[in-house]
Amino acid sequence: MNRYLKLGIILLVASCGGGGGGTPPRNIENACALVRERPAYLQAMRAAERRWGVPIHVQMAAIHQESKFVGNARTPHQYALGIIPMGRQSSAFGYSQALDGTWEEYLKETGRGRARRDNIRDATDFMGWYMNGSTRRLGISPGDAQSHYLAYHEGRTGFARASYRGKPWLMTVAANVGVRAEVYRQQLAACR
Numbered sequence: 001m002n003r004y005l006k007l008g009i010i011l012l013v014a015s016c017g018g019g020g021g022g023t024p025p026r027n028i029e030n031a032c033a034l035v036r037e038r039p040a041y042l043q044a045m046r047a048a049e050r051r052w053g054v055p056i057h058v059q060m061a062a063i064h065q066e067s068k069f070v071g072n073a074r075t076p077h078q079y080a081l082g083i084i085p086m087g088r089q090s091s092a093f094g095y096s097q098a099l100d101g102t103w104e105e106y107l108k109e110t111g112r113g114r115a116r117r118d119n120i121r122d123a124t125d126f127m128g129w130y131m132n133g134s135t136r137r138l139g140i141s142p143g144d145a146q147s148h149y150l151a152y153h154e155g156r157t158g159f160a161r162a163s164y165r166g167k168p169w170l171m172t173v174a175a176n177v178g179v180r181a182e183v184y185r186q187q188l189a190a191c192r
């Protein structure tokens with residue numbers, strides 16, 4: 001077989017698979033519709049809940065805010081003079097928008113060296129790991145989506161210093177995450 005044909009087939013196959021889809025579920029506002037369309041999401045969140053004690057609705061609300069359930073989500077590019085690309089705003093990537101450094105810490109602590117940020121099972125496990133650490137270190141209740149989001153966004157040190165208090169926009173976002181988590185909790189209870 002011609003080497004160019006082989007290369008073309010490899011590139012085609014690589015671009016089609018991988019579990020990191022860029023297409024979110026059709027209805028991310030309704031937890032029941034979301035898990036009906038993507039049952040693997042619910043399985044992943046249940047596994048993270050069992051392992052780390054973070055409720056499914058809290059994970060869902062955080063993922064909704066971070067990536068809108070887009071597996072290969074990235075932060076926008078920055079531009080100098082409005083036209084010269086300068087790279088991305090941060091290294092955040094995937095469902096959980098995990099930063100490179102925090103992801104590396106997760107891989108090291110959990111021994112999950114093959115985990116990928118664009119895989120829902122790995123992303124929810126990461127989120128559970130991070131939020132479990134926030135519960136242990138900061139005393140945040142596992143079901144407190146608003147505080148978990150603030151600790152997730154600002155980092156645990158920033159949360160402990162209450163750096164979010166100087167960011168009214170972030171307080172609004174975190175409050176919305178808390179409301180969404182409660183809506184998801186009620187929806188999941190009704191559709192089970």
